[in-house]
Amino acid sequence: MTADMEIPAPRRTRIQQEKRELILEAALEVFSTNGFRGSTIDQIAEAAGMSKPNLLYYFRRKEDIHETLMQRLLDTWLAPLRELDDIGDPLTELRSYIRRKLEMARDFPRESRLFANEILQGAPRIMPMLEGELKTLVDEKAAVIKGWMRAGKIAPTDPWHLIFSIWATTQHYADFDVQVRAVLGPDRGGDGRFEDAARFLEQLFIDGLKPKS
Amino acid sequence: MTADMEIPAPRRTRIQQEKRELILEAALEVFSTNGFRGSTIDQIAEAAGMSKPNLLYYFRRKEDIHETLMQRLLDTWLAPLRELDDIGDPLTELRSYIRRKLEMARDFPRESRLFANEILQGAPRIMPMLEGELKTLVDEKAAVIKGWMRAGKIAPTDPWHLIFSIWATTQHYADFDVQVRAVLGPDRGGDGRFEDAARFLEQLFIDGLKPKS
């Protein structure tokens, strides 16, 4: 595509695979909390329980780690949207999409923050993917949603901004978790906050704020 | 409070004030796009059109710039929420809050990204403010909103998560601007995207997605 693919190097040993996984796990932790430039190889090496030269034996450059991490992330990150399907009731379909995204924010907050960091800095490393793969997928799903609107199944509005609002509201609970917990306080900021959020978001997206009366 | 307040140094010259403003303006640009650790004093100095030692004559440490920037930010950042008032129609009041927040995302995207960067990294420098000033303000406004709900003016739901969702959806257009523009493409990603967003958000928050029928 835009550049030559990474050589599909034959990961020899299973041990080598495992060490690479170990490094990627440690790097996810470090990168997601400090950003790319804010993270050092030493930090990642220490988190992975090995020396810096040893880490560089498995990944030649710091960027290689980040790139590998980012490539994996994107697949799993877009999976929920890919599942959004034309079969079944539209409102139910959207409800489950919101729920899936919120579960991802709960279960994979580091991945969410890694992604947010990248976008915040102007997406220097994944811009082609945003304009290509991501845009294609969103356009496709926007068409599906537009179909639902034409069929009178959901209120007519802008499908793209609808998708943005789902991303924003759900990922907020991963990216801004510190703030959410600080504002909710010790009582309501516990594990229950995701269920509260799920309840609220469902109501917001389905019924809005206008009183029933 | 937690630490000794910054000494209210008597900013002597008006020229000195102006130079400090110049530096803060440049630092806002640099910090908001590279994060704190990703930014260098040299970058800020160059953006401000002066040499590094000269910059360090006005701010002794890199952290001082960031701290000053952050303190100013917080005041203006919470202003829209402070304006949320109990007088007037609740739905109208919420509508204007959303509009004001979206305008801030449009007009002050750098401030939004600076704040997002800080939160993403765990809010190491403003945690006390989140648990103190911010929580107090949000709790106060949540009480106002709860009053509206009890009066049947808006649908009963969780006021805290409502505020979160407004923050998330509006700031998304500043923090994830690159992604928004990439997905919308050249046609719809132009200046009109904020008006589209305003229209969509108003409908979402007032009526939700359920068809009128």
Added chain:
DNA sequence: CAAATTTTTGACCGATTGGACAAACGTTAG
């Protein structure tokens, strides 16, 4: 066992970083 190969490490390097400092420069007041 021994040879070959893979893995790990200590030592090191050049570049960049935040910051210090004294000297030079400019401006203003007497």
Added chain:
DNA sequence: CTAACGTTTGTCCAATCGGTCAAAAATTTG
């Protein structure tokens, strides 16, 4: 003019950074 003060800069420094390298250690292979 000149002394005092505020401003600017070139130079320097120690710490940290990403990354190299050769040699040691461990493991695999025959």
